[in-house]
Amino acid sequence: MNVQPAKTRSRAGGRSARRTLRSTRDITMLPGLSNRLPFCELMDGAHVEKIDAASMDILENVGVIFRDDIAIADWKRAGAKVVGDRVYLDRGLVRALIASIPSDFTYRARNPANNVRLGGRHAVFVPMTGAPYLRDLDDVRRNPTLGDLAMFHKLSHMSPALHSTAHHIVEPYDHPISQRHLRITYSSMKHSDKMFMGMTTSPKNAEDVMEMCAVLFGEDFLEDHPVTTGNCNGNSPLVWDETMLGAMRAFCKRNQPVLCSPFVLGGANTPASVPATVAQLNAEALSALAYTQFIRKGTPAIYGHYLSTVSMKSGAPMAGTPEISLMNFMIGQMARFYGVPWRTSNTLGGAKTFDAQAGYESATTLSAVMHSGANYIWHSAGWNEAGMHCSVAKFIVDAEQCAMAYRMAQGPQWDDFDEALAAVSDIGPGGHYLGHPHTLENFQRAYFMPEMFDNNSVEQWVADGSKEITERALEHARMLLSEYKEPKLDEAKNEALLDYIARREREIPAADALNQEY
């Protein structure tokens, strides 16, 4: 994949090195993205302050429910007005608390070459997670296994534009739910040396993840270095529950970042208004962001959200609609106003197969995400059917789409402008450039050539077997998996991780399959 970001990179080895690269697949991770696009800022300063004021009014006068005794006690100690489980947050308190959130920080991966910065213009692509089904290497829709999860972790590892393996890309149904978080975390750690996400399915599960991270990185290292990310969903409107808050505490206490993610179904759990939905979402995010800093001042935290609008016909979430783009643009402005890194969701869609609907939805979302300047770009590969399945074919194509968006966000390359103009003089009117030395030297870095798009003539395409993109992407996935090389874990750490899992699996009753509290 021709994703070398800058001329300097190819200069290292010169032309002959690049020729070699062409004949062997380069799966080297792209550095964390530095997004050079001017962001799409729809709001002027007055609009931003209008949203801010509306959100603060909501926090002060409507309040937020924290369905969690510890959080309620914490908020009382913080000086908030509390009535039952409803917390009324003064804007001064909110502003004071969120002031200590780092505006950017660096994630450490077990391979330091894969460290990535987050915040400001620094962004990362993270694959989807949480699918109860997959469409597999034969495009068959079924429940996933630990083997399927490993496959997605391997594909994440081999996709240059993906900066993370995430966690439960698919839910491994062949392992008891009460113990699943251990195997999921181990799979992320084992199959790739990129960063990964941490399970927040219960406070105890989150603590297990923290312990496993301590084994992998060292207890003390965690104190100063973000190595994983937990997602904490809010229940919009204006509710945070015990599970999420407990998991949040587990992460924050160890200085590990959480996404504070209101779960927005525009029109169903928010008003029928884009700006008012942003105001409510903003209030929700701020309430959780503020709480992270009460838990531990200065701990990294990320302004999050899951964002869809709902269908009037069915109440189902929709993706790729204009309002989702607009909300992304606006939320980006709010997060930058507060100086907090922010997360959004990428390549969402509600298609049942990898048809053109999936393509339109995903590309529309990806584009809005890039122009909105999101930092933690989650669900960047595989998402389909409103997250109900992860598609192997779509995973491959989405990952390449991220590489293309990455290239776009780097902006034009001016370094050889004069040389290239000299070629215009050399060639003159009516000529062609394909044989010109400047073209031969620069074609590959000048123009991205997608592998998953077929641009041949229809005659050639028929001769090649009339394959639509789904079939081509599945072939590509099989090829990648056949070339996969495991980036081996340190043997002692691997043993320690397996010991930890074995001990915890003895302690957690597998039979108690639905009890999330272990």
Place this chain on the structure above:
Amino acid sequence: MNVQPAKTRSRAGGRSARRTLRSTRDITMLPGLSNRLPFCELMDGAHVEKIDAASMDILENVGVIFRDDIAIADWKRAGAKVVGDRVYLDRGLVRALIASIPSDFTYRARNPANNVRLGGRHAVFVPMTGAPYLRDLDDVRRNPTLGDLAMFHKLSHMSPALHSTAHHIVEPYDHPISQRHLRITYSSMKHSDKMFMGMTTSPKNAEDVMEMCAVLFGEDFLEDHPVTTGNCNGNSPLVWDETMLGAMRAFCKRNQPVLCSPFVLGGANTPASVPATVAQLNAEALSALAYTQFIRKGTPAIYGHYLSTVSMKSGAPMAGTPEISLMNFMIGQMARFYGVPWRTSNTLGGAKTFDAQAGYESATTLSAVMHSGANYIWHSAGWNEAGMHCSVAKFIVDAEQCAMAYRMAQGPQWDDFDEALAAVSDIGPGGHYLGHPHTLENFQRAYFMPEMFDNNSVEQWVADGSKEITERALEHARMLLSEYKEPKLDEAKNEALLDYIARREREIPAADALNQEY
């Protein structure tokens, strides 16, 4: 399709009028778009001047070939240095000439309600043209007929976000090529009362189009009112040919706008550099724009281009690549720098079927187009297989995508912000909004609901027949066509048009099928 742009539009009849709307399809054309997005401007002033200077250097020192005796004579009279068919254009001359191009103007349609403004932030969506094949209502790929062309003109007429019926959306192979332009023009005029494009396949064909426009609108009316658009492609690098220049003269002399469109295959007929490609394209566009003003000072003209990058494997044009987005952003800046309306191409792609590739390519292009601030947004529906076929299914979906992009480009609606915030207080934490009066009143205008995306559960989707988007779109096309009502031409004008065609068909030998000079 819920595309009412503003609350005022629904206020006209109030809530009960909107209920009626919901039960009958509203095919009313959306007003010309006023794009409120902040444009994606990658270049600072120095970069813009760098491109401008490079283009002017090319015009002065490399020169442009005009393969046309009349143009060469014209350039000599204009004071340009001419050597053979190569014209060297001084930057002062170029700037003086392009200064008279109107920065915006209004197209007149035969139904004045469908007039649209172009230039500045004013933009229009125009369907694709020129496909030698179609994928028809059964998704079969075959050569098109006049009946197929009429079908696409009807679908254009019934798509609210399409502001034009264009011209030869598909090539009607059942009519002699030498006479085809007459039937194509008549089909555009007859099946819709939106604006349309004019054939430029030869100077004489262009003159026929002008005569037919004079019949439809009146000879004098044309003098002051743009009613159609001709496309003149350049042969990059730096060549304009006789056919295009002759057609250009036919349009400009009647005060009708032309697109001055370099035909760019990035890396093949331009340098392997995004900024240098823009510089060459800019020089090419400027040379033709300048010529339009020599033909007739003050005639409207549009900065055009067809833009793709080429595949290293096959030399085939690619779409949806990052460099095409970047070039669109940059070209938009250049056109605004010169104060000239500009054209780009929308929903391009190289997929052979309406698969996910087509969706990704089209949506990526559409998004770049909206963020680049293009005015004349051509090829906005149906394009597939690098323009080799127009797909009925894709046409329907693209047209809805344009409606969604239109909504996005309108930005958020703030007019009911306070009411919507009051709903947040009413509902409070943990509630839901679906039954709230503000939601009932505003849901439809607040959130676009695409008809072509299926967002149901997989179970419902299976119960509905497991239809992918291609099948659903074709059903939708059939439904639309069954509801089509012709916006009748004035009887006397219709007779006069048919008389003109009959006379010209007697004059033009049908047998001389390949002679483009008639």
